[in-house]
Amino acid sequence: MSSRRKRAGIIFCIIFAFLLSIVVIAFFVVRSVFTDTSIRRTPAAEINPQDYRMAQLKVGGAVSLVRNASEHSPMQELVLSGDEFNALTETLFNLSGQISKDMEIGGIRLQDAALKLNDDSFRLLYSYDTGMKTPFGSRVNFCIDMDFRIADGRSSMQFRNTRMGGMAMPAVLRDRLEESWRKFRHTREHQCLLESVESLSVDNGELRVRYRPYRMKQNFAPSVLNAVDMILNPLGSFRR
DSSP: OOHHHHHHHHHHHHHHHHHHHHHHHHHHHHHHHEESOOOOOOOGGGSOHHHHHHHHHHHHHHHHHHHTOOTTOOOEEEEEEHHHHHHHHHHHHHHHHHHOTTOEETTEEGGGEEEEEOSSSEEEEEEEEOOOOOTTOSEEEEEEEEEEEEETTEEEEEEEEEEETTEEOOHHHHHHHHHHHHHHTTSHHHHHHHHHEEEEEEETTEEEEEEOHHHHHHHSOHHHHHHHHHHHOTTOTTOO
């Protein structure tokens, strides 16, 4: 065999090995990212009714304080345990699916989302249907831990443990999250939030929010308060 054929054979083997490596890597990446299973919603039967009722009472009471606030109303604090917060959000997200499977907030379909409390952060779970057909499914399940706080008239957000499927979220997607947050900080809605809330934190699995009822009443339209009130209190038990 001539030296030219030997070199050609070596080059072919190298190229083949390289392409095979790409195929194998792509296979494992696709398998770790795509799934045919959406995030698991907590069935209504598994939600502790006492936790949900307590959260309903606390949030409904806060809505009443805001609705009836005057200029001299004192600062108030809302405290929800992790179990109460999770029972509330799971119930409301389940309800959104019963009302409308296409109900969205910020472009996220509530039927495919979950928001929970960790020890010191919020955890957003979202199952996105890409429409792509793979051997493993068409969905990509995202998990994002968000350390969101308000203190001293400033807000902060740190994205931690950002994952898609079984792998870390690519930097380009994480950058988009951070860019969306930077844009939100320059909106009127963000300014209203800082005017209405003195502090917000998640520590030891507990959410604490200190808020100014009168400012909140001024900054958030009655329609927003009515919507929250109707969801939490369909019988009007907190309205005064």
